[in-house]
Amino acid sequence: MMATRCGSLTVQLLRCCTLMLVFAGLVAAAPTTRRFKWDVEYIMWAPDCQQSVMIGINGKFPGPTIEANAGDLISVEVTNSMHTEGLVIHWHGIRQIGTPWADGTAAISQCPINGGETFTYEFVADKPGTFFYHGHYGMQRAAGLYGSLIVNGTDQQKEPYADEYDGELNMLLSDWYHENVYAQAAGLDGKGKHWEWVGEPQTLLINGRGQFDCSLAIERDRKTCDRRKTDAYCKEGDKSERCELIRRSECGPFCEGTQCAPVVFDVEPGKTYRLRIASTTSLSALNVHVEGHKLTVVEADGNSVAPFEVDDIDIYSGESYSVLLKTDQRPQAYWISVGVRGRKPKTPNALAILKYTTSKSEWPAAVPPATPAWDNVTRSKEFTYKIKAREGTPRPPTTVDxxxxxxxxxxxxxxxxxxxxxxxxxxxxxxxxxxxxxxxxxxxxxxxxxxxxxxxxxxxxxxxxxxxxxxxxxxxxxxxxxxxxxxxxxxxxxxxxxxxxxxxxxxxxxxxxxxxxxxxxxxxxxxxxxxxxxxxxxxxxxxxxxxxxxxxxxxxxxxxxxxxxxxxxxxxxxxxxxxxxxxxxxxxxxxxxxxxxxxxxxxxxxxxxxxxxxxxxxxxxxxxxxx
Amino acid sequence: MMATRCGSLTVQLLRCCTLMLVFAGLVAAAPTTRRFKWDVEYIMWAPDCQQSVMIGINGKFPGPTIEANAGDLISVEVTNSMHTEGLVIHWHGIRQIGTPWADGTAAISQCPINGGETFTYEFVADKPGTFFYHGHYGMQRAAGLYGSLIVNGTDQQKEPYADEYDGELNMLLSDWYHENVYAQAAGLDGKGKHWEWVGEPQTLLINGRGQFDCSLAIERDRKTCDRRKTDAYCKEGDKSERCELIRRSECGPFCEGTQCAPVVFDVEPGKTYRLRIASTTSLSALNVHVEGHKLTVVEADGNSVAPFEVDDIDIYSGESYSVLLKTDQRPQAYWISVGVRGRKPKTPNALAILKYTTSKSEWPAAVPPATPAWDNVTRSKEFTYKIKAREGTPRPPTTVDxxxxxxxxxxxxxxxxxxxxxxxxxxxxxxxxxxxxxxxxxxxxxxxxxxxxxxxxxxxxxxxxxxxxxxxxxxxxxxxxxxxxxxxxxxxxxxxxxxxxxxxxxxxxxxxxxxxxxxxxxxxxxxxxxxxxxxxxxxxxxxxxxxxxxxxxxxxxxxxxxxxxxxxxxxxxxxxxxxxxxxxxxxxxxxxxxxxxxxxxxxxxxxxxxxxxxxxxxxxxxxxxxx
CATH class of the missing domain: 2.60.40.420 (Cupredoxins -  blue copper proteins)
Structure with missing residues (x-):
């Protein structure tokens, strides 16, 4: 076992792929209350194979995925065990209709939950969609306080593409700095020559996992790991920026059970999957490319869009998408490659693996696909401009006040x-x-x-x-x-x-x-x-x-x-x-x-x-x- | 200029030596209000030549020295600019008679001052003595939130040794970890195999200055620094623990103006100085040795003790002493050496310099003196047992309830x-x-x-x-x-x-x-x-x-x-x-x-x-x- 396979190795990532082929969107159950009890605390974690202190929930990073049906009441009892730091949690994309105090924005909607205190967020999952939650006090999001929030459609609120897919995959994207957020804030707050920009993140994370320097993971447990030669993916002597990034980011097999082993999405051939993608990056705009597969965009921020097919999607911090992906290719393992857009990347691409259950190999044979050139803004605009309302989307009022x-x-x-x-x-x-x-x-x-x-x-x-x-x-x-x-x-x-x-x-x-x-x-x-x-x-x-x-x-x-x-x-x-x-x-x-x-x-x-x-x-x- | 000379280079350390020979204890002024305005914020600082994020006051570490006369009202308006962290400040040794809410203990005497808030501490400096202040919320003291608090005697409250010295020197001792306090707390809060002890500090600090690895300081600015050979202080080939520590800790001249340049106390020959010593270490028990000089202990925690002479003093975290030191030796530069007691030291001694104004050399010629063996508990007890009340000290009630x-x-x-x-x-x-x-x-x-x-x-x-x-x-x-x-x-x-x-x-x-x-x-x-x-x-x-x-x-x-x-x-x-x-x-x-x-x-x-x-x-x- 070389990596984190969804549904088997890691309970935490169970939601990242739903192997049981749920026929989605047909939840007929009456609205219910979904209760969660969270303890927010500092944890030592190695999201990119390097140990850091992070803000964890119930001892883990990222926080647990919340899943509910549209119309459900979500109740999260949050206890702050961080001693001196207050906290709040924002439920990104939930409109908080009638519950503005549950929006989780410090100094705006709510007092910080101080150390030792407990506060219960209660709000209605007002509509189906791909959402997430994160800290909204100081820079606590960048310290790791986030997780996925998925609201399924129901008979009453059915997503128009509900019958078009067989299973779901979930991908929460983020970026990670080795410098802690207190130092980041000290730099940003600095006056004159003491001002210091946070710079580019060291690592991109997929469901909280990235690989800063593979050798670190491998050196932790040489017995169960061997490093695959990077030459297999990038010809020897090729010193292009892309290959340098690949050499840094792509490391072959990882030690089983490490916190930074890449995510593997197991998929059955001949099916259609709904791949949910949300970005809670601190800085980076991203592009997501699934090797050898087209993506049909159907959802943006919990709203249906007129479907359109692309090779890859751009996603900015705070956005979410659902794309439909057909497993209609040769049954093998494929790269999912996530790269930086808009800023000259000093951060290597993040990689996950889409693996057909009938694949003979654990790992993709090819070089991870490149994501588009970071400075091709025209291409970004082309993608963004394609996003149109799906028929049936509520229309805006015509009079502006x-x-x-x-x-x-x-x-x-x-x-x-x-x-x-x-x-x-x-x-x-x-x-x-x-x-x-x-x-x-x-x-x-x-x-x-x-x-x-x-x-x-x-x-x-x-x-x-x-x-x-x-x-x-x-x-x-x-x-x-x-x-x-x-x-x-x-x-x-x-x-x-x-x-x-x-x-x-x-x-x-x-x-x-x-x-x-x-x-x-x-x-x-x-x-x-x-x-x-x-x-x-x-x-x-x-x-x-x-x-x-x-x-x-x-x-x-x-x-x-x-x-x-x-x-x-x-x-x-x-x-x-x-x-x-x-x-x-x-x-x-x-x-x-x-x-x-x-x-x-x-x-x-x-x-x-x-x-x-x-x-x-x-x-x-x-x-x-x-x- | 090789080091931080009190009263010249660094305003912040001005109090560390009072070159103007104050005839102490004879303050006749009526009680007054001493007002301070502090902004507490994250700062990037290099207390031991390694850059870290610390909690600073008004942009500096350690916090400013408060000086008052016995009977004065001290008023400190504290603004918390740390975003997500609350804070309180404890005035260690001040009894807070009638003002228990100003004791600065979170969850005990006071609510945390949350980010963006301002709270004003007002309390009476109830008696003369050597005190200090520090954070008392979570582990904020270990993050650098501390400074000196010195209360001078007055006509009304005269220290019995007030006429026995010509000038004052002040030394606030602390220890410093490279791992931040959030990670330290995560380790201490860990369950089972996730529990992790903080270990020994990397560096001891004197007035906020230490030297973790001299080469770091020197590499920052090779032009103005050259490294003195450690052989001058420890014979080549001597691999004793002491010499290894010296090799790590003692580095010869430092770059001018760095935040970690060692403290130099300038003293005039033929005088008697009151050396105030307080310890706000996170962990370490310490011993202080002034090369070639005897120390006469006269004060402990703001209380007069029957004077006794020693070669060095033990000091535990939370304690303070005043010792009288006669500048009756050859006019040169001497080491002040501070070492660890009670725990097997992995932390090198901290060094400062006592320099006679008539000294021809900037630096001591000798090997820094060793402090007593860390595990000689008998010696520690001998020192502690010598502390007796000075005549005139209030006596305890004889009936115990x-x-x-x-x-x-x-x-x-x-x-x-x-x-x-x-x-x-x-x-x-x-x-x-x-x-x-x-x-x-x-x-x-x-x-x-x-x-x-x-x-x-x-x-x-x-x-x-x-x-x-x-x-x-x-x-x-x-x-x-x-x-x-x-x-x-x-x-x-x-x-x-x-x-x-x-x-x-x-x-x-x-x-x-x-x-x-x-x-x-x-x-x-x-x-x-x-x-x-x-x-x-x-x-x-x-x-x-x-x-x-x-x-x-x-x-x-x-x-x-x-x-x-x-x-x-x-x-x-x-x-x-x-x-x-x-x-x-x-x-x-x-x-x-x-x-x-x-x-x-x-x-x-x-x-x-x-x-x-x-x-x-x-x-x-x-x-x-x-x-």
Whole structure:
């Protein structure tokens, strides 16, 4: 046994392949409550064969997969055993309709669960789809606090492609740094020459497994391992970047039972599988390629899309997809190769194995397939633009109540490097907004007097760095915890406008994720968004729904949502260090209806909310004297 | 310039030597308020020439030295900029008379200051002495959260040796691990084969500076550094342990301005200096030797002791001393050598330099002096037993109201390794005890129904491991947050009784520290304490006062205190991983008088105290509609 075979070796990865061919989507059971009990603690783990301290759940990394049916109530009792660190867990893609305090965003929807405390998240799995959960406090996601959340369709909420597949595979993608998140944060918080960028991750992980340096794994137990020669996959003397990456990343057989053995998906020939893919990377945009197999995209972020076939998919942090994969090739083992997009990769590809049950060999014979060139943005756009709504997708309202333009810039603020939206960089308050509104302490808890700006100076030249702007378009970047206040029922259009970063000639991709909602992706464009010119080109009749959307370099992305879910929601770049540097906004939505909700006191009473509460009278009765 | 010279290079270390010859102890000023504003954050620092993430204060490690006069009010506004980690700061040696909420013990006296929050500690520097401050939440002390706290004598509170010295030097000792505290905690929390002991520290630090591997410092800047041959200090071919340690620890000149350059204390010849020495080590017991100079001990933990002269001093974590040092030797540079006691040292000695201002050379010519053999316990006892009260020291009450015997054992609990006192291992609640009492929520906040046991089965054989005990003396180890309730005014005698650890033949030293008090050290003994036999040998008439006392292997230590300071106080082994493993007890003292105190709500309202509070009515007025 050379690797982690799903359903046999590792209970933890059981969900990664469902060998029993479930005829999916036909769950007829009545909604039920799915209860989970989690202990979150530091664990020593070797996700890429190198031992590190990570945040684990119930002693393992990644966290357990949650599986539920649409309509089920999910109840997760979380105990924080991390001593000094608080925590929250965000259920990414769950809209938290009527339960905004369960969204798991520290300083926004909830107080941190402090060390020793227990908090129970209860929320409805409101629709079928491929989701995940992760820490949403500081950079705890990057420390390993995440796992899969899969919501199956039901008779009542049937996925339109439910009858088209025989079995499921699940792949949660992430990236991993050897430098701990405290040091990463220290670097990002540094002033002037002490500022230090986190750099590229050391390893990409598939279901929490990667291989940083194979020799490490092998040296741990030479008796049961031998290293396959890399020459089998890359000709000797070939010193191309690709081969160098392969030599670093692909190591042949691994010691049985190590935490970093590659994932093997066992599949039966002649079937169709639904491969679920979600990305919770800290930084990396990824591409997923399954050697020798076409992929038909059917789901994006829990929403059905008009099916389209591709050789590989791009996936940004915060996104999820389902693709249908037919096991119609020669019965052997194939590589699943995951590579970096958009940033010059210093991180080798992650590899998993798709193995036909009738395969004679354990390992693929070929060289792992290359993923597309990292800097081919055109190819990324082609993939993204193919995503259209499937027939039957709800359509957006046609009347727009509010339009918000959001300029994404990178700025210096007091010698710190920050990201800003309309010249405001997000600084979270120590009182969760939801608690501040619930207890009526907005004015002391955050800057409630000033609202976040709906636009920016149209003279801003997005092709130039901030300091090269004309004087009229120069604006001081404010560090602020202010919000967008949006009344219940408002239809909001947002245009994300990208711009040049601090360095001339550099503009980055940013995957923006909205909490509490799906939104319609109305369209994308190059350069500066000009409403009169561009609005009419948007697809406002049948655009796809998503919860995360990419903003391409030097371009814009338009989206629409209906403010029908009272709560305080984050809308932010899903790149962990970008959010850390302030790249997000807060939407306080339908606060006038907050009192209709049953906000649990323990979720939101901390910071200024606590100060505003009236304590019980101190105990005045004497204690019994000591014996 | 080869090293950090006090008063010139480094403002941070300015206090480490007071070249201006202050005629000490004659401060006549009226009590004043000393205000400090601290930002606690992760910093990248190289305390031993290796870069690590540490907890810094105002961007530096160690934290700034606080200096005050006896009677002054010290006010420290602490802002937590660590994102996800809470923090508290304990003012070690300050009795917090009337301000128990300012003692800075998480889950005991105070809620953690969460990320983004600010809390102001205000307390009176109640008496002159050599103190320090440090984190008291999880293992944050070991992460670098500490600094010196020096309280000068005044006309009203004059130290009896105030006229005997011309200047002051200050030395805060600590130890440093390359593995971060989260990983250390993960190891200590591990179950069964996942349990991992922290091991020995990599480096000892003097005022936050040590040298792990000199070559690292030198390689950073070869231009300004050259490595002095170790042969000058240890003959070639001498492979003794001592010489090996010297080869590792002693490196000759260091690069100017590095964070790990050794401390140089400049002294004038023909003077007497008060050398303050405090130890905030995580693990190590230490010995301090000043080459060629005798030391006269005059202060222990802020209490005057009858002066005695020694060649070197032992110091356990949590202790502090002042020694008088005469600069009566040849005017040259001398080594100050700090080595490990009590555990087989894998950590090289720390070195600093005492340099006469008239010295011709920058560096000592001799081999750094060896500190005593680590396993010479007899020598340690000899030093400790020499500590007697100075004339004028307050005497203990002669009537004892309560006697508590505390058996220190190491035990397995559910495959975890723990330390226990009378078969109870301390597990802190998520609601600070002080808040639980103040708001009358003891019963829900911790086990208030069961009191900590005042004794243990006298059939327990302290020479055998727990599992080798006779059936009658076997006791299950309870994990509990229960307390000792002590009524105001009670005179309490405690006998700490050491025993064999889990491994046969092993018994360790434990420095026990009491919060909120000084106590009288009545005596020490070998083997099992037998009251009828041993009590009469105790010094109950003029014993020395301390706040920390060592419990020697296989022996006992007796102490007395008066419960005259209402508050909830920790009494615990000051070894960080030992406390982490439960080696402490909680004393809830004078709780019947708690209502007389002005406990600030923000100090204690978290956990169950928050749940018990009555919140303001939720806001019901609608927010203004969005524009």
């Amino acid at each position: 509010r339009r918000i333009l959001m300029l994404n810039t990178q700025n210096y603020v007091d010698e710190h490097i920050k990201w800003a939206i309309n010249h405001v960089t997000l600084s979270l308050p120590n009182t969760p907004y939801l608690g501040a509104y619930f207890y009526g302490v907005e004015s002391v808890a955050f800057d409630a007097a000033t609202e976040s700006p709906d636009t920016f100076d149209r003279g801003y030249d997005i092709k130039k760095p901030p300091e090269a702007q004309a004087p009229a378009a120069q604006a001081e970047t404010a560090v602020s915890n202010r919000v967008y206040k949006v009344a219940n029922g408002t239809v909001v259009d947002v245009v994300l406008q990208n711009a040049n970063a601090l360095e001339a000639g550099v503009s980055e991709s940013h995957p923006w994720h909205l909490h509490g909602h799906d939104f319609w992706v109305l369209g994308y464009g190059e350069g500066m968004y000009e409403h009169d010119r561009d609005f009419k080109k948007l697809d406002v009749t049948s655009p796809p729904l998503r919860n995360t959307v990419v903003l391409f370099p030097n371009g814009w992305t338009a989206l629409r949502f209906v403010a029908d879910n009272p709560g305080v929601w984050a809308f932010h770049c899903h790149i962990e260090p970008h959010l850390h540097l302030g790249m997000g906004v807060i939407i306080a939505e339908g606060m006038e209806r907050l009192h209709e909700l049953n906000v649990p006191k323990e979720a939101v009473m901390c910071g200024q909310a606590t100060r505003a509460a009236v304590p019980l009278a101190p105990a005045t009765s004497p204690s019994p004297p000591s014996p | 309560r006697r508590i015997l505390m058996l220190n054992t190491q035990n397995y609990v559910d495959e975890h390794i723990k330390w226990a006192i009378n078969h109870v291992t301390l597990s802190l609640p998520n609601t600070p005890y002080l808040g639980a009492y103040f708001y009358g929520v003891e019963s829900v906040a911790f086990d208030a129904a069961t009191e900590s046991p005042d004794t243990f089965d006298r059939g327990y054989d302290i020479k055998k491991p727990p599992e080798a005990q006779a059936p009658a003396a076997q006791a299950e180890t309870a994990v509990s947050n229960r307390v000792y309730k002590v009524a105001n005014g009670t005179v309490v005698d405690v006998v700490l009784q050491n025993a064999n650890a889990l491994e046969a033949g092993v018994s360790e030293s434990h420095p026990w520290h009491l919060h909120g008090h000084d106590f009288w050290v009545l005596g020490y003994g070998e083997g099992m304490y037998e009251h009828d036999r041993d009590f009469k040998k105790l010094d109950v008439t003029s014993p020395p006062l301390r706040n920390t006392v060592v419990l020697f292997p296989n022996g006992w230590t007796a102490l007395r205190f008066v419960a005259d300071n209402p508050g909830v106080w920790a009494f615990h082994c000051h070894i960080e991983p030992h406390l982490h493993l439960g080696m402490g007890v909680i004393i809830a003292e004078g709780m019947e008088r708690l209502h007389e105190l002005n406990v600030p709500k923000e100090a204690v309202m978290c956990g169950q105290a928050t749940r018990a509070a009555v919140p303001l009515a939720p806001a019901t007025s609608p927010s203004p509609p969005s524009p």
